[in-house]
Amino acid sequence: MALDAFSTATAGLRVTQAQIGVVSQNIANVGTAGYVRRTLSPVTSGTGNAGVATGTIARALDTAALKQLRSENSGAAYTALKSGIHTQLDALYGKPGDASALDGVFNAFTLSLQTLAANPTSTAARSTVLSAANDLATRIGSAANGVQALRSGLETQLSTDTTTASGLLAQLAKLNTRIIAATADDPSRPDLEDQRDQALNSLSGLIDINAVTQSDGSVSVLTGSGVTLLDRANAATLSFDARGTLSANALYDADPSRSGVGTIVATTPGGGKIDLLASGAIRSGSITAAIELRDTTLPQAQRQLDDLAAGLSRAMSDRLATGTAASDGIKAGFDIDLTGLSAGNAITLTVQDASGTQRNLILMPSYQSPPSAVPASGTDDANATVIPFTIPPPGASRDPATIRSAISAALGAGYQVSSVPGGEAGAVRILSTGGAALRAASASVTQVTSSSDTKGSATQIPLFVDGQSAALYTGSFDHGSQLTGFAQRITVNPAIVGNSASLVSIVGAASGSGDATRPQALYTALTSTQRTFSSASGIGGISAPTKSSVADFVQGVISVQGAAASAAQDLNEGQSIALSTAQGRFASASGVNIDDEMSNLIALQQAYTANARVLTAARDMIDTLLRI
Template sequence: MSLNALSTSTAGLAATQAAINIVSQNVANAGTAGYVRRTLTPVAVGPNNSGVATGTITRSFDAAALKQLRLETSGAAYTATRAEITGQLDALYGTPGSSSSLDGTLNTFTQSLQELSANPTSAAARSTVLGNASALASQINGAASTVQNLRTGVESQLGADTTAAGALLKSIASLNGRIQNTSNDSALADFQDQRDQAINSLSSYMDVKTVTQSDGTISVMTQSGATLVDRSNAATLSFDGRGTLNAGSTYSTDPTQRTVGTVTATLAGGGRIDLGEPGVLRSGSLAAGFELRDQTLPQAQRQLDDLAAGLATALTNTSTTGTLSSGATTISVGAMKPGNTLTFPVTDTAGTVRNVTLVASATSSGKIVPAAQTTDANGLTLTFDASAGPTGYATAIQAAFATFSADPASAAYKLPPLGVTPGPAASTSATLTLTAGGKVAAAATASVSAVSATDLNTGNPSIALFVDGNANALYTGSFDNGSQLTGFAQRITVNNSISASPSALTATSATDTSASGARAQKLFVALTSTPTTFSSSSGIGGVSAPYSTSVVGFAQDIIAAQGAASANAASLNDSQQTALSTAQGRFAAGAGVNVDQEMSNLIALQNAYGANARVLSAARDMLNQLLQI
């Protein structure tokens, strides 16, 4: 009995001492980030479980809480990144209604037009109009440049995040290898802590999920299923940043068309995954960066481009509406410059009304303009060669329809056969009847530039007050050398010809240059109350159809939309940060070290240690008595 007691108490002392060491380690690491509380569970051994062994060291944590923590970490990084950039974007436009805000500057400009209409002979009033126009153009220039600076900053941050995420993947793979080859329980737990901490850090960059393998290693994948770590093999991440971005910098799945950087994951087997492709990453700072760079900020650029285009065309273009009869529409149009448009709604074969827009061109006919560059992303926009003038419009439009019909892409539009019948035509105008198998849904409309950048009288009251800074050119929205709209907000400026001859602002008519307030008043009306069509791609008023409002109204809508987006992003971020804090607390409750609890455990272990020691002492005394017999 005493020999068994001696063996049992000795094993008990060893097991208790090991448990005390674990408690001491827990207490010592109570404040260590990523440390998970250890426990030691002794196991019974020997005949009839008469003995005890030290057992194994295990990490005490809630796996579900850890999974939730990683999801919330990804979400919090995503919302924080978006909230920061949308807040900066909102600040670009100033406080709504203030004199320095975008709408305030526009209002100051329109008010000066009204004042000029009341004082047409005042040289000071004309100078004020030009000064306010220049200030408005400069503010739009600056806002658009800042949008691209934000995009460039996001591009740079994507590169830094890619480097950090790639290092974490390598660390996770390396720790997998160590865990696979480690038999020491204490070292194993340390490696597992380090690996979990690395995965937690990785989740702030991208949404990840893990799968535990039978050998103790962990595979790491994105939520969309792309495997980034498999045992001791990690994907290599690279980012081909493009430096400074501009309004024309866009993402494409075609590497030859892409003009921004993307994250490429090169797998151990040589396979490559484009993590920048929409849908591959769904959360984390990388996903937020791609969304901001490729969607949010380009839409802000488009809003400013549309505002600039509206400012220019509201003062230069005249609109004409045709007639509708028996499912066909007839309209008379003047000489069209490249970029001027002719639009007629058609009911497609699915019963949906779709706008067909013909864009005058000097170089091409029948080219389908990419939806993102058009006013109506759900319509069809075709170019037609208008270089022959009004007498050739019918022939050129019919040729454009024929080219479109032969294009395999035309099937997606589900349009009935399109046609045009010529009417009377002269060098200055043409009458056209547009058909679509009796499915024309409304009368055609045309928007034609009535002026030039240098002739300040023809077209009166229209005038090219705002022009494209590239060679002081008239803005028409041409597609002949790429989209003139793209980046126009950076280029809009006051016409040099008007700056040199301010009296043109008050010219009575094309033939009478005496001062009159009529022209300034009509320019005021054109900006403040005349409806102008803005692109559905701007996201203002919905994304399914073009949006019609005044130029001043559109500026106000931009500010309101950005303010609402910033407020929503901030609110979402606040909610997500609360969710992250809750997840951290839940995980810490199961995995963290409670010093009070550890002290209580230590007292119990000390008592157990004392009991085993007393058994050992009693056994020693019995043996001494036996030896003395």
């Protein structure tokens, strides 16, 4: 009996000593990142299970809490990047109301026009207008350059993050191999599993993942959409074809040969390739946030600035042509004055079919033959049907009959195009003869012939022009979209800078240099005249164009960006709370609680003392028996 007690107490000491070692290890790693609390549960052994033996060391892992933690980690990385970029984007426009902010600079420009209208003979007032115009063009260009700088930064970050993700997948494959090779009682196995979980947690911050534990102890990693990135020791390699510094024309396309930005390709061990962006394989994490910002959010911000620059320029140089209802007694339609029509001066016809559905036909004039194809996304209405047609170039005969014929050919059967009886030579009558019913007609028609046409007989003037070449802005698509990137190229016309009298001098005006008509008309065109701004700008709803004055559009841009930054910040704060909650839940189940471990240590020390006393008693019994 003494021998049995001796054997049992010895086994108990061994087990207790091993448990004390595990608890000590837990205490020593209380501040170690990624460390999961270890446990050791004794197992019965011997005849009739009367003995005890050391079991295997296991991790106190709550798999459900860990899965939730990774999900919230992906979401937090996503919202953090979105919030950070939105905040930087909002800062590009300045603090609303500040003199140096976008709205402050715009207001200074309109105020200078008012001042000039009140005192048109003042040379100082003219200089102030030109200075304010230059400040406004520079401010718009600075914001647009900032947008592209943010996009370029995200392109670089995507390259870095993709390399990191690919490295983590390779690391996970190696850890899987080592874990499979380790036996269940190998003391290094829990450490390897901790390292693997840390790598998985890091990967979850980059992309949304689902880690599936296999029967051999390895894990397989899939994206949230189900694309396998890791299967035991076989890891996909991720690559990113970075394009460097991005411009306004650098946009994403599912076809890599046409895309102006990089994409992420996963190459499987078998050599297969999956475009993770084109397939929509990743849906959260910092990589997804960077993609959305680079390809959607920031291009829309660029479009807003391009639309603003275009609206500013065209408010100075264009005349808004609005159709008036017309009929020949049988057919109905609209008369519209297109005198001065230039390439890019889109003619928008709103038509209604038999079912009552309304849509826009956009007739896009071009100087090229055949005309270039025009994407609807580049016009005011991304849902419109765009019909390009050729008109005579500047310097050629601008016979109104030729333009009417071109419009008639573009519209085709179902519409009748003619001159307007008793109207201007450039006025056009468009009637429906069986096609969809016409409900509205409008156009923005450039009234100056070139950037050097600074006086003219009308109030319009090319105050803002396109780039260092001082090209007249008309919205042309003849050599690519003139609108795209215009915010970065807009500048004050050097011909007007060299002759500030053209701000008030109109050919044929009796008052000459003292005429306030032009500055007053320019002020009204900016602050009161309702212009059409594109649906792609996202001001007033993404699905339809919006009408507002240029002044209201400036406020709309600032308001939209401010609201987006605030919403992104609120979302990030909410996600941070969710992540903190998930971390707390995981820590409570799998983390080291120093108080609990100290209590366990005291209990184990008492158990060790009890086993030692049994050994002492057994030894004394044996000594007594030996002395008998």
